[in-house]
Amino acid sequence: MTVIDNxxxxxxxxxxxxxxxxxxxxxxxxxxxxxxxxxxxxxAGLVLAPGHINPVLGLIAILCIAVGAGASGALxxxxxxxxxxxxxxxxxxxxxxxxxxxxxxxxFGLVLxxxxxxILGLAVNWLSAGILAFTIFxxxxxxxxxxxRSTSQNIVIGGAAGAFPPVIGWACVTGNVTIESVVLFLMIxxxxxxxxxxxxxxxxxxxxxxxxxxxxxxxxxxxxxxxIVAYAVLTAVVxxxxxxxxxxxxxxxxxxxxLGAIFIYCSIAVWRMPDGDVKMIPAKKLFxxxxxxxxxxxxxxxxxxxxxxxxxxxxxxxx
Numbered sequence: 158m159t160v161i162d163n164x165x166x167x168x169x170x171x172x173x174x175x176x177x178x179x180x181x182x183x184x185x186x187x188x189x190x191x192x193x194x195x196x197x198x199x200x201a202g203l204v205l206a207p208g209h210i211n212p213v214l215g216l217i218a219i220l221c222i223a224v225g226a227g228a229s230g231a232l233x234x235x236x237x238x239x240x241x242x243x244x245x246x247x248x249x250x251x252x253x254x255x256x257x258x259x260x261x262x263x264x265f266g267l268v269l270x271x272x273x274x275x276i277l278g279l280a281v282n283w284l285s286a287g288i289l290a291f292t293i294f295x296x297x298x299x300x301x302x303x304x305x306r307s308t309s310q311n312i313v314i315g316g317a318a319g320a321f322p323p324v325i326g327w328a329c330v331t332g333n334v335t336i337e338s339v340v341l342f343l344m345i346x347x348x349x350x351x352x353x354x355x356x357x358x359x360x361x362x363x364x365x366x367x368x369x370x371x372x373x374x375x376x377x378x379x380x381x382x383x384x385i386v387a388y389a390v391l392t393a394v395v396x397x398x399x400x401x402x403x404x405x406x407x408x409x410x411x412x413x414x415x416l417g418a419i420f421i422y423c424s425i426a427v428w429r430m431p432d433g434d435v436k437m438i439p440a441k442k443l444f445x446x447x448x449x450x451x452x453x454x455x456x457x458x459x460x461x462x463x464x465x466x467x468x469x470x471x472x473x474x475x476x
Contacts, residue, residue: 178257185251186234186262187227194451195226195322201455202326202341204462205404210281210330217280218329222322225273225289229318231266232297235259237305240367246360266297277329285328292321306368309375312357316349317342323455337404343395344454351388351424352447354381358427359437359444382428385443389424393417396454409461413454420450 199222203215210218234241234252242253251257270293278286300315308314320342327338357364357371358381364371373381396417400410423446426439 178251178261182251182256183265186231186257186265188230188233189227191230191319192223192226194448195319196223197452198341198345198455199223199322199326201459202323202338203329204326204459205323205341206327206330206338208330214281215329218277218285218326221273221277221280221286222289222325224269225277225293226322228266228269228273229293229296231262231269232293233301235262235266236297236301238262240369243367244360244363246363281329282332284332284334285325288321288325288328288334292318292325295321307370309370309372311370312353312372313350316346316353319349320345337399337402340395340398340402343398344392345451347388347391347395348447348451351385351392351420352444352451354385354388355427355440355444355447357381358440378432382430386421386424386428389421392450393421399458405458405461406465408464409457412457416450416453416457419446423447 196219200219203210203218234250237247238250238252238259241247241250247253252259252262270290274286274290274293277289296315296318300311300318304311304315323341323345324334324338327341328334354372357373358378361371361373361378365374372384376384393414394417396413397410399405400407400413405413423439423443427443430437430439
């Protein structure tokens with residue numbers, strides 16, 4: 158019986174009794190590291206959007222987006238408990254480690270999903286709530302339950318889920334989706350493959366062990382290297398688009414160009430890795446830098462916005 162075949166068996170074993178989970182265990186179900194990135198990019202979308210939002214409503218919006226992201230993480234961990242138990246980087250997660258039962262994680266994720274979407278709709282607007290609901294559904298169902306285990310393009314298509322937060326933040330302020338918010342979406346969407354495939358390269362054995370068709374396992378390492386470079390270039394190009402569209406300054410454009418050039422350089426270092434490289438240091442460096450890149454590029458957008466507000470005569474336009 159394969160790991161995938163064991164999914165229902167493991168779920169039933171996790172439901173044989175109540176767990177003694179701590180608050181920390183439930184917090185881990187929220188995938189706090191991923192949540193922090195979601196919150197940050199959503200905040201950027203909210204700040205960069207034209208117009209104003211009441212600071213209290215802005216705080217409620219960010220909290221709802223954070224809770225929605227956490228709900229997605231909990232539902233992902235519930236469904237992936239079987240493969241998480243086998244993979245080295247996920248084996249200590251709350252469900253495979255036996256600290257939280259599968260049924261508890263499912264209930265936790267569903268309740269948080271409903272709560273976050275409802276409160277965002279009632280307090281802010283229903284467009285942003287609808288996009289949040291779709292994002293949760295896309296990550297938990299489309300990506301986790303379908304794409305992840307069925308296609309090597311799982312992370313390309315599934316990456317859309319992680320790219321929606323700035324669009325949600327933008328919609329919270331404006332009540333609509335514009336080309337600028339789509340650009341923010343593309344900045345994350347195109348970044349995701351190079352970021353995640355760098356990880357997949359040095360975690361190939363884990364994915365092979367659980368039968369998840371990540372690109373390196375299906376298409377091979379050389380093809381993956383080529384794809385990483387291609388997406389790195391696309392990411393760098395889209396990163397400077399805000400400066401050309403006028404919702405960021407030339408100063409931001411220069412910073413984005415430098416960050417993009419480094420991103421491409423790191424991807425080329427991965428492309429140059431010799432066949433059979435066991436340590437894969439360039440891939441690990443690219444993975445680490447890619448995380449820094451996304452925080453840095455959105456930080457640059459926020460700083461650029463703050464400078465523009467201060468130069469215009471005050472902080473009234475910050476939110």
